[in-house]
Amino acid sequence: MGLDAIKAALPEYAKDIKLNLGSTIATSTLTPTQAWGTALACAVAGRNPEVLREIAAEAADHLKPEAVEAAKGAATIMAMNNVYYRAKHLIGDEQYQSIPARLRMQIIAKPGVDKADFELWCLAVSAITGCGVCLESHEKTLRNAGFSREQVHEGLRIAAVVHAAAVTLDAKAALA
Template sequence: MGVDTIKESLPAYAKDTKLNLGSVATTSSLSALQLWGTLVATAVASRNAVVLREIAEEAAENISPEALEAAKAAASIMAMNNIYYRGKHLIGEDAYQSLPARLRMQVIGNPGVDKVDFELWCLAVSAVTGCGVCLESHEKTLAKAGASRDNVHDALRIAAVVHAAAVTLDAEAALA
C-alpha cells in the first residue's frame, strides 16, 4: 500500500524514479505534515489515479483529515491559479498585469493548516504545472516566513519524482 505499491508498479526502465521515490518519501528536511501534504498535493496535480490513491491512502495514516483536505485544496486552487497567472505572463502584454483576477481564492487566506505548509504545497504544485510566476511568488513568501532553501528544494524534488511516477504509470497503462 502507498509509496511502496507505486514503487512496485514501476517498470524496470524507471528504476531511477523508483529509487528516488523511496528516497524523497523517507529522507527530507520537511516535517511529516509538510512531506505528506507535498506528496498529496503533487499527486493530485500529476493526475494519475494509482499514484493519487496510493499516496492519499498512506497520507491518511500520517496526517490529519484536515491536513489531507488542505493539501488537496492547495492542488485545486493552484490548478486554477497556475493557468491564470502563467497565461497572463506568457501573453507578455503589460496591460493584463494590472487587471484583477476576479477569481475566488479564499482558501489561500484560511487553508486550515499553517500558512507555511500550505505555501509549500502550492509551490510544489506550481512546479508540476510549470508556472514560473507562481513558483517565484510562493518561494518569496516561504523565504519571508523563514522556510529554508532545503525545505523548498525538498518540495521540488518530491514534485519531480511524484510527477515522474505518474507519467510512467500513465505511459504503461496506455501501452497495455
C-alpha cells in the same frame, strides 16, 4: 499499499523513480506534514489515479484530516491559478497585470493548516504545472516565513518524483 505499491507498479526502466520515491518522501528533512502534504498535493496535480490513491492512502497515516483537505485544496486552487497567472505572464502585455483576477481563492487565506505548509504545497504544484510567476511568488513567501532554500528544494524534489511516477504509470497504462 502506498509508496511500495507505486514502486511495485513502476516498470524496470523507471528504477530511478522507484529509488527516489522512498528517498525523497520517507527520508525528507521536511516535517512529515510538510513532506506528505507535498506528496499528496503533487499526486492530485499528477492526475494518475493509481499514484493518487496510493499516496492518499499512505498520507492519511501521516496527516491530520484538515491537512489532507488542505493539500487537496492547494492542488485544486493552483490548477486554476497556474493556468491563469502563467497565461497572463506569457501573453507579455503588461496591461493584463492591472486587470483583477475576479476568481475566488478563499482557501489561500484560510487553508486549515499552517500557512507556510500550504505555501510549500502550492509551490510544489506550481513546479509541476510550470508557472514561473507562481513559483517565484510562493518561494518568496516561504523564504519570508523562515523556510530555508534546502526546505524549498525538498519540496521541489518531492514534486519531481511524484510527477515522474504519475507520468510513468500513465505511459505504462497507455502502452499496455
